[in-house]
Amino acid sequence: MDPQFWLDRWQNQEIGFHLDGVNPLLERHWSALDAPAGCAVFVPLCGKSLDLVYLRRLGHPVVGVELSALAVGQFFAENGLEPRVAERGPLRVFEAGGITLYQGDLFALTPADLPAIGAVYDRASLIALPPERQPAYAEHLLALVAAAPILLIALDYPAGEMQGPPFSTPAAQVERLYGPRRALAALEVLDALADSPALRARGLTALNETAWRLRTPG
Numbered sequence: 533m534d535p536q537f538w539l540d541r542w543q544n545q546e547i548g549f550h551l552d553g554v555n556p557l558l559e560r561h562w563s564a565l566d567a568p569a570g571c572a573v574f575v576p577l578c579g580k581s582l583d584l585v586y587l588r589r590l591g592h593p594v595v596g597v598e599l600s601a602l603a604v605g606q607f608f609a610e611n612g613l614e615p616r617v618a619e620r621g622p623l624r625v626f627e628a629g630g631i632t633l634y635q636g637d638l639f640a641l642t643p644a645d646l647p648a649i650g651a652v653y654d655r656a657s658l659i660a661l662p663p664e665r666q667p668a669y670a671e672h673l674l675a676l677v678a679a680a681p682i683l684l685i686a687l688d689y690p691a692g693e694m695q696g697p698p699f700s701t702p703a704a705q706v707e708r709l710y711g712p713r714r715a716l717a718a719l720e721v722l723d724a725l726a727d728s729p730a731l732r733a734r735g736l737t738a739l740n741e742t743a744w745r746l747r748t749p750g
């Protein structure tokens with residue numbers, strides 16, 4: 533996606549993807565990753581998700597990356613946090629209370645910017661990118677997080693019913709992207725159509741939301 537697309541979405545507060553609470557799939561399935569106590573958790577394309585706060589409350593230092601300065605500003609303001617701000621190359625870094633958010637492009641982030649990552653949480657991040665960009669995203673993510681397990685929350689819907697984002701990312705695509713490097717397990721598949729009036733209005737007749745565990749084999 534053109535970065536301007538997302539910057540405009542935040543500017544116009546067209547952020548239907550943002551949840552007012554913690555994602556129930558995160559609450560139900562985080563433990564399936566067996567993330568070591570106190571390990572750093574990476575949250576790519578994090579928006580101003582309250583899931584960041586949930587993961588911090590579990591005792592994890594949390595590191596996110598988000599393109600929109602508005603989103604980052606709203607995250608800290610809405611959670612009553614006053615971040616320290618620093619520049620790091622093309623990225624700006626905000627930190628408060630054990631939550632570090634890089635503001636800028638995920639693809640500008642390097643492993644040297646991150647602590648050792650013990651686990652990853654991806655909700656509505658992979659699926660924010662068109663299928664042709666997803667291989668580069670998956671490759672870059674794996675380079676950033678080494679062997680860390682990933683909780684991936686993805687959507688899929690009948691091909692052609694709607695233009696993304698969100699982009700339909702069915703099991704076969706998750707398998708193509710991560711299968712060669714991770715053991716995949718679908719932990720739960722939800723029928724998400726009833727709870728997605730905006731996507732129904734865009735033409736969807738079916739919508740699944742799947743929580744995937746992606747773990748390094750062995």
Ligand SMILES: C[S@@+](CC[C@H](N)C(=O)[O-])C[C@H]1O[C@@H](n2cnc3c(N)ncnc32)[C@H](O)[C@@H]1O
Pocket residue numbers: 538539549550551576577578579580581597598599600603636637638639655656657660
């Ligand atoms: C669909 S939203 C999901 C946000 C968050 N994961 C959540 O669950 O609310 C996708 C987010 O990715 C951000 N984004 C898109 N492309 C990005 C990039 N290349 N680097 C960093 N953030 C990006 C957008 O600004 C947007 O906030």
